[in-house]
Amino acid sequence: MRKRLSLALAMLLVASALAACGETATPVPSTAAITTTASAATTAAASATTASVATTTAASATTASVATTAAGATTAATSATTAAATNPGDTGLEPIPPLATLPAGAKKGGTLNLAVSGTLPATLTGDGSTSDVVGNYLAMYNLLWSAGLVEYDYVNLKWHLEMAKDVKIDDTGKVYTFTLRPDLKWSDGSPITVDDFQYTFDNISKPNKSNPAQQASALGNLVTLDSYKSDSAAGTITVTFKEAFARDVAYYYLTFAPLPKKVWQDKPFFDPSNNPEIKKPTINSGPYKIESYDSNGQGVFVANENWYRGRPNFDKIILKAYSPDLVSNAIKTGQADASLTFMPPSQYNEIKANADLKTYDYYGVQVDFRYIVYNTTKAPFNDIVLRQAIVYALDRNTLIKVAENDRAKAQYTFENQTSPYYNPDVNHYDYSLDNAKKMLAGAGYTLQGSTLMGKDGQPVKFTLSFATVDVPGKLLATYMQAQLKQLGIDVAVNGLDPQTYLISLVTKKFDLGTGTTGGSVFPDPDAVKFFYTKDGVYNVAGYVVPRIDEIFALGTHELDPAKRTKLYQEAEKILNNDVPSAVLYAPVSYIAANKKVGGIVPTKGGTVDLNQNVTEWYFTQ
Amino acid sequence: MSEVAESVTTEPMIPVGIPRAKKVSKGFFATSFAIFFRSKLNIFALILFSIIAVLSYGAGWISENILHEDRDQLDFDLVAKGIQLPAPPGTFNHLLGTDELGRDILTRLLYGGQVSLTIGFLVAAISIFIGTLLGLLAGYYGGWVDDVVNMLVQVILNIPALFLLIMLSIYVSPTIVSLSLLIGLLSWPLLTRQVRGAVLSLRTRDYIAAAEVMGASSFRILLVHILPNVVSLMIVVAGFTIAAAILIESALSYLNFGISVPVPSWGSMLSDSQTRFTSAPWMVYTPALAIFLTVLCVYLIADGLRDAFDPRLK
């Protein structure tokens, strides 16, 4: 799952827009998560920031039974984790069961044809940081690789043991000892041992010298580790953190797929031209193994008999890439049985109406939302009243209809309503042009004719930027332009290519921008700190509040889930009021599948974990 | 020459002096146009194109007085009434339906025509101006001037046009003028080659030599004696350039380098509706038909003119 840590971050900001459009390259695919030993040498402060994108909900991690509804989850989680916290040795993690037996009438075997939008990734190694097509790499990741010692279950929202059979945590909360399952095998039948873990860890923690732009590999989190030691005889791995982390945070840091040492050890770890394993692994740990793979053509994966969870449901899986708008055609014509990437909202009604197909909705728990972001470092958006007034002038319901074909749900803070961290007590900025006008008038803005004048007597003018590949963004821009005209504001819109857009945000050469966060690493508020803290690279709003920095710093290390929830709810309240950026809605993404494919259970982790459930799919006839 | 033909062919080419051409070789043009109008197909194309142009450039007036719609007006009444957007043709006062934002397709189609045609005309003007100028200079002076022009031509012709356009597109924010400049600056070389060729053969004519002997300046010779002879060439190339520019603009839209919102062009309307072939065909086929008819007419006119001008075929 480390692949998600390093990669999903890269997908923030513009990525989902790109993925939605099938843009093959997320802007930063291979360069994500550069924290290498080099950065380990940087300041401790930096390392603290670096540390924790990736925390899961404390709730889900430690509880076996987490309800997915907001209210239920919060209470259940809180009590359960508190109990766990009092007893450090008891982690409450369950081992992963063998693959579920199929329901009556279902058929084991068969060939599943999957459609991917865009292109197939050039590299398939378990270390996804070298991938060129992150979204699609992630989509097929779980077919080939096992997540590592522990894994987060995006359907039930909880951690479980994956390749480890148990984990012990010492009293300090810093030392984690994992015991490996004895039945782990590579796809060639040879055993997976702690040596493989050690080998992989040792290498991913080194900088990638062959291409510094791609140092991605190194675990961003390794700066938080003191040591990573394996004991071959006992089959254990002992990890020591520099300081205690919330358990979910800690688990998250430890998820990376082991690579087979015996095959890899004499080959350069990062150099795909001298290490064919990177592009096409000969042995792997997941449910399927590679029969043939051509990133320019198709991938053919066959069942891995040696998989530790039993024989997978399909004999064969064939992956083919389609241009994004044509994925639906591929499924309609039967050229593909299901889509492995999300499909355009504009095609939803049509697919839904098709009698042969079934659609599945994916509604991420968090960090998959549409936002507008203000540049608060300069006029006009250094004025909080203007920022708030604009949010009042946007009707989320209409916006969702026109920009997303009604395929989204309104959202008000960085946590959505189904999250245990959601703060129900925030301003929803219910649509009211009158309210917006009143606020502006009260703050010294005046209307001259139909033009809104600022406090300085000059017309209020600004530019709204978006990436042209971001189709809903384009629609939103048009909607905002029409809407703000009613406030007397003449908004210029500026569609940019994704790179230029990103640069204009990061260098703060923008007034107002819009984008999506593009799928969460996993549902934890810690993942959004890069948007809001002082040192966060994605804090493009330039908005700095010491209390916010403090909250996110505390949240990473807070062991008590109840306190953690309180902290993040406070942050939500502050940010909701100050609106350096406004969260508008979270998309309800979807995939389509042929009716003969069963067992599809949408996950709740957004784009990133779409595929997690594929191993459970089967043919119904 | 009919009024219509004026608006089609001469408007963008004022810089190179059509009036003189008429004066000098009226006989030639008169016969050529007579030939042109002999073909019913040509006349049909000309009339249809005129109608399209009038509708497009009258978009402001038409939408205000007849359609009562605004180009960028989002019809939230539709949303309030619970109508699924994009609304199909005939929904309330939307003759051709709306797009997903509830904007009137017909209105946008008219305005889009304005943008697409303007881009076409501007591109033609730019490329005719540069193309003719460089062609004249290269053909007349020869030597290093010819070499330099030839190199410029070669450089542009040897990089695939779309490669150059994509690289250049990253710099500019797409407006009517910047897109026209971009496309125009890349589409002159073929004309330059042809003009140069024509000038080379004209240069050897006796009357040019006579003019030189009589002390006419190079400028005068180029303008009075040579230019009129390449006007027919320019008119024909202008036609093809207009058509090509409209198509290239749509290709750029498809690759996300098209004109920026909310301004519509036929190309951007076409590109924005690419996922809606079956779910909202009115969004797809209306701009498609507009592009098709316009380009078809322009091609037919240019083709007809070329034949009409061709001395070999008289």
Place this chain on the structure above:
Amino acid sequence: MKKFVIRRLIQSIFLLWLVMSLSFLLVHAVPGGPERTLMANPRITQEELDAARKAFGLDDPFYIQYGRWLVNSATLNFGLSYKQNEPVLTVIGERIGPTLQLGVAAYLFSLLGVPLGVYAAMRRGKLGDNVVRVVTVIGSAMPAWWLALMLIVILSNTVGWFPQGQGNGGIGPWFLNLLIPALTLSTAEMIRFSRLVRSETLEVINQDYVRTANAKGNTREVVTRRHILRNSLIPVVTLFGSFLPTVLSGAVITEVIFNWPGMGRLFFESANARDYPVVLTIVLIGAICTIAGTFLADVAYGFVDPRVQY
């Protein structure tokens, strides 16, 4: 002849240098690059940015970067792709084959324009001519990308199949998958060929030697074949050179639509990702092929057309 070839060769090399310089300038003046890409990574530190810039030689003055690039290119060292961490040639190498298939097929299809052009010329002003005129014009009156999309929609809604990507498996699927992209790509060229051949044929028909041949009592067929076609097809040779850039341009869009793993799409992806080394090398390869094509066409022209004297 020899002198001509040498002169053209020198010209070609000079031209290549100009093309390279222009594209280098264009690409490097664009804001953003690998280090900007890195900035999108929330964890990156300034030191790492600097290290990356240094490793790619982006801190050197412009003229040094330019010089180094020229020298490296001359030795076929195009560097590493920023995006894929592999030598540029490897990255592009995988994509040349598919584009070649598409290009060759498109070229063959576009040759259909030749008989069309001859036919139209022989029937000038008659129904046949007008039909060809209208048909060719209709074909070129729609954006090719849109026609391609419409074809896909129609195919998938009627026969329940549409071409996608390179064919896998046997020659049958391969050909089927190639057919429609290649047709789409060839439309414009086919029309250009037919126009050119039509006007050339018209010219030849009016030549004295054709009149003589007719006067001698040869059958229409013999005149057409021996005297008209032979001469009117000469200019088709010159289209070799200009065919390539058009195909590469068209390939960008055709390959994006049909998910064809060729160089056109690679260019588009790389330009968007600011993968400079790949972008520059593709432009370079395109230019070399075009220039070589023009050069060969010029030389070949001398062989096929006895009137041409060097």
